[in-house]
Amino acid sequence: MLKLIGSRLATAIPSLIGVVIVTFLLTRVLPGDTAAYFAGPAATPQAIAEIRTKLGLDKPLPTQFVDYVSALSKGDLGTSLSTGQSVAHEIATRLPASAELTLCGLIFALLIAVPFGIAAAVKQGSWIDHACRLITTAGVSLPVFFTGLLLVYLFYFRLGWAPAPLGRLDVFFSAPETVTGFYLIDSLLAGDLETFRAAAAQLVVPTLTLAIFALAPIARITRASMLHVLSSEFIRTARASGLTSKTVILTYAFRNAMLPVVTTLGMVFSFLLGANVLVEKVFAWPGIGSYAVEALITSDFAPVQGFVLAMAILYVALNLIIDLAYGIIDPRARSEA
């Protein structure tokens, strides 16, 4: 196991170096001029030049790169111009916000999608199969900002069940002391049930929005993978041996069908984490996706580089976890590694 982790991490290092170089170059070839943007509406060319010098953007590219890498080696990701904060700090506070939302959405989606996918595969062609197809198609084809706005309209504006879409906490609550950065966990650790309830209330509608979107790939893969496994010989044998259909489906079929589901899960998670910009925008969620997009729009290099790097590290970690999960689900995968 340790050897597997070690070898996986070793192969990740070249890709991380590649990510550092590529993001550095990409952000530099973006057409915008950071200095002109931040010099403000009333800037003279001289003022722009002064800002350029202050930001170190007048140095040749190789020098800028050396500066960047040497700062990076000290754990300094630079400072964002648009928010004025250090990027490392911003990512550390925003990543948990995105992760909490994404995890909630994913867990919710899993709870619905997996049983749904299994049922659809077992009763192929039945009404439940058609319902599964309908819901998954709707899930992928409705853009998240639309479902988000629709749910806000319904649950906040019309029914008044959901709290105002104002981010992670209502304005009159203060955030619990940071331990994990997940408000649900932190508020419980602090023993503050009122804050826990407030944080949970803020989470419900965005979680639902994300879940509707994430449901589709998971349900479809579960269904396809189950269909494949259910038609294989060992299932026929199991059925012929007189095992109950519950044992056949859950113990034999589902365990074998889980590998592709886990792979999809990893992909959906990392995809949602970076790509739920729109949900973050709709719910004023202080997450990492909207942060990166805003930085990109303003040609703010440091957060973009920091974001890509953080995502790359996250992908590596996630893939490692998935590989390890493979080994637990299917011992054959372990020996092959």
Add this chain to the structure above:
Amino acid sequence: MNRREFLTSASATAAAAGAAVTAPAVFSPAKAQARNETLLIVSESGPNNLDIHGVGTNVPGYEASWNCYDRLITHPMKEVNGTPYYDKDKFEGELAEDMNIGDMSVTFKLKKDATFQDGTPVTAKDVKWSLDRSVSVGGFPTFQMKAGSLEKPEQFVVVDDRTIRVDFIRKDRLTIPDLAVIVPCVINSELVKKNATAQDPWGLEYTKQNTAGSGAYKVTKWTPGTEVIFERYDNWKGGPLPKIKRVIWRMVPSAGNRRALLERGDADISYDLPNKDFMELKSNPKLNIISTPYSNGVQYIGMNVTRPPFNNPKVRQAMAYAVPYQKIMDAVMFGLAKPMFGASPESKTEVAWPQPTKYNTDLAKAKALLAEAGYPDGFETTISFDLGFAGVNEPLCILLQESLAQIGIKTTINKIPGANWRTELNKKELPLFTNVFSGWLDYPEYFFFWCYHGSNSVFNTMSYQSAAMDTFIDGARTAAAGGDKAAYDTDVRGMVDLAFADAPRLPLFQPYVNVAMQKNVTGYEYWFHRRLDYRALQKG
């Protein structure tokens, strides 16, 4: 269904549902009390720096600076169309209790009991250090100070502990007004010096995150991109104690949600909604909408006069007749702007800016002028706009494109992302574009100096050069400084007439600052910077 349609139906059904919509049970009774003294503001974006002297402080950052710092002097209010509006010609003390204008200097006496938020008294030393800082840090603050002929630290002289003198390097009527803008704020110099470093002698890193002023509010919590929390400074001496104890400013990127928050009564104020939303909210009896034209600001169509075809004044005049002015007012601005076109042909040019041109949409005339200029079949060009303000710019350019096509001018639309816009504008190569310019200092010659003068500043986006224009502008500046009213009036009329006849840029409208607030929120004041002044607001 897009967001707009969704919202239309949202408000329609909400109106139908009426009383069925009950207040959300978000606030417990204890919190309701706090809510009465707390103001919740929602807007699209927030500050990136709490100090206007910082590198690249954005416009929301100006709001933080305005409310947390004092200036020596400020403007009193007057009433314009029922809304308190700053009186640009009058001044009153904020930190100064007395202002004495001499021939080549002005002397301020500081209020005796004014203290910074940490309790230390405000002294003339602090004032000098702050003014020195604003003319020395470079970038926007230094540029703004220069606009009022405030250029060197030697101009600021400490007379005694409570007296400071500002020496003039030249006579300039903008010097005193420039001391009342946001930039010359007074900072707690000892506190900032304690937190300064060798690389950062002015302590910009410290004031970026912390407010160190004597103003009515201090920032107690700031989560960039999420929220800013202001608490009242109870010992403020700059004016009457504000009613609002706490201001929570939340960033809500989705305009639809900002509107929903307002309509549900959860947010108290919002001020950057799309025009269409504001127009629709006007009919909401629960909300109060105030629209005020930008002082000294105009949205215009600019043309690069250094290259064909727009180097030909006839072509520019043809353009002036081809712009679909009224359609833009109706379909883009929803009437929330002041027209800057279509003055009656007999009307006389006023000594004022902005003022409407005499142009109207007249395609036949435009076609004739185009033929006269040697382009009977039109030509091809591109229209550029800033995507950062796409809500107005995009439909505006499409209407223009449509109208130009009718006189044979084929155009392609070039959308430029916000980050690139200024760079592209500075290159002065865009042939045809739309943009807004507005000046903090509300004087015609100030506007013309930046936008039409041959010194070719960043805002002379058309690269317009005219010896006659320069004479008028320089003449008006000299006349204003010397108090020669007759010469000033002639020069201002001269530059306005020339700008309209030569038509390097076509004024479209004066945009409005739109603010939507709950009925129980009162005391909104219009300021030249167009941001909110929390000090006058109250609830209840």
